[in-house]
Amino acid sequence: KDIWSKYLRKVRKAYKKAGKVFKWMKGIDTNEKNPHIHAAFSAIDISLLPEWEYGKIHINPVDKREHHTFGSYVYKQGKETDEKKRLEGCEIQSYSHSRNLVIPVPDYEYISNDHWAEEPRAPKGYYVVKDSIQNWEDEVNGYKHQSYIILPLPVSKRRSRRTRA
Numbered sequence: 131k132d133i134w135s136k137y138l139r140k141v142r143k144a145y146k147k148a149g150k151v152f153k154w155m156k157g158i159d160t161n162e163k164n165p166h167i168h169a170a171f172s173a174i175d176i177s178l179l180p181e182w183e184y185g186k187i188h189i190n191p192v193d194k195r196e197h198h199t200f201g202s203y204v205y206k207q208g209k210e211t212d213e214k215k216r217l218e219g220c221e222i223q224s225y226s227h228s229r230n231l232v233i234p235v236p237d238y239e240y241i242s243n244d245h246w247a248e249e250p251r252a253p254k255g256y257y258v259v260k261d262s263i264q265n266w267e268d269e270v271n272g273y274k275h276q277s278y279i280i281l282p283l284p285v286s287k288r289r290s291r292r293t294r295a
Contacts, residue, residue, distance in 0.1 A: 133184060134167070140180040141171065148178050155227035246276065256280045 138154070145152035156169040171179075176189060227233075248265060252258045262279035 137180070137182065144178050144180055145172075145174060148174060150174050151230070153228050153231045155231060156225070158224040160224070246274065250276065250278050252280045256282055 134156070141154075142152050151172060153172040154169060156167055158167050159165065250258050250263065257280065259279040259281060262277070264275075264277045266275050267273070268275065
């Protein structure tokens, strides 16, 4: 915990010096062979970050993958580790994030069973994330449920309107 706190102080200082807003999230994965930290920072030139002194690092720009998958992965890893630690009698928070991180509130829409498509359609300007589609039936009452994530289309894939002068 002290190592992470000290590193975050150094990183905050680097972001402040660069005039950038610092947002972060982390999840600690404490498997037996290779304990490690998954962390995401807001965009900055990597050369401005302070050096991590405690082993190797691997950097992937989050822009290259869908953001919801990384966030849910870090959260899941942290929660699984928290459960393990709780069973062992330790109290260590394995998932955390900065207070200025905006956490989106999911928008739920209830649709009756007769208006339901196994393959959901996205509204105009959005797409359905294929890996996020979940269909299941409640074991108690037999109601069907469906959950999926929709994201805005990248700017390049949206149709642009051309106006004539």
